[in-house]
Amino acid sequence: MATAGKVIKCKAAVAWEAGKPLSMEEVEVAPPQAMEVRVKILYTALCHTDVYFWEAKGQTPVFPRILGHEAGGIVESVGEGVTELVPGDHVLPVFTGECKECAHCRSEESNLCDLLRINVDRGVMIGDGQSRFTIDGKPIFHFVGTSTFSEYTVIHVGCLAKIDPEAPLDKVCLLSCGISTGLGATLNVAKPKKGMTVAIFGLGAVGLAAMEGARMSGASRIIGVDLNPAKHEQAKKFGCTDFVNPKDHTKPVQEAWWTCT
Incomplete structure (x- = not known):
């Protein structure tokens, strides 16, 4: 593309201080360096993790920074050493990436990569310890290696998953965090057997x-527990057979669900 190797100016939502409204700014996005990819973000979702680190409660705050990690986009350009992605590929950012070489990446039981595991305190790229975002020459920090609240962002190649270009990015962007987290917790960690109650x-x-994962596993009874009764109808679409609102019971939830409907 014509922008490859050049600084791109674009819009981004910048968090200047903890708890202060995000500000739409023009930022400069540097070209990707070795093992990095610059991505044009087309859709980004809001996860509660973004809100938590924007509020900076109980943390060491890193500001100014560009939040966002649940998104879908298209590769604009790639840095040296990147062979598995090319400009035009559709991708999803993954904040817990894979180097594919460490013991964790080679294990069937863990994906907590030694190099690319989530690090909420790091605001720079792993390769050279520098940010790819600036405003008037001053660095704007990254967030969990993704920073998708920007029209363009730079991400380590190990934190990107190539997807089918026919997949609708406005929907599959949720695979970057929420869906894969819940589905994986059921299928890869809890591993319920067919006929079990979940x-x-x-x-x-x-x-x-997670409920969809239970349905896929063949659970015979899937109990949804939530304080919001409006969640029941939506949950039925994901396999919920029973619903419990703790506010409706004086007994412990684990006793209440045996008589729930």
Whole structure:
């Protein structure tokens, strides 16, 4: 593309301070360096993790920074050493990446890569310890290696998953975090057997994805637990057979669900 190797100016939502409204700014996005990819973000979702680190409660705050990690986009250009992606590829960012070489990446039981595991305190790229975002020459920090609240972002190649270009980016962007987190928790960690009873506490995006995993596993009874009764109808689409609102019971939830409907 004509922009390859050049600094791109684009719009980004910048968090200047903890808890302060994000500000739409023009930022400069540097070209990708070795093992990095510059991505044009077409869709980005809002995850509660973004809100938590924007509020900076109980943390060491890193500001100014560009938040966002649940998104879908198209590769604009690639840095030296990148062979598995080319400009035009459709990709999803993954904040817990894979170097494919460490013991964790080679294990069937863990994906906590030694190099690319999530690091919420790091605001720079791994390769050279520098940010790829600037405003008037001053660095703007990254967030979990993705920073998708920007029209363009730079991401380590190990933190990108290539997807089918026919997949609708406005929907599959949720695979970057919420869906894969919940689905993976059921299929890869809990691993329920066919016919088992499964209870899901909290029916947000992650909980519903976990519920879908229980349905896929063949669970015979899938109990949704949530304080919001409006969640019940939505949960039915993901396999919920029973619903418990703890507010409706004086007994412990684990006793209440045996008589729930």
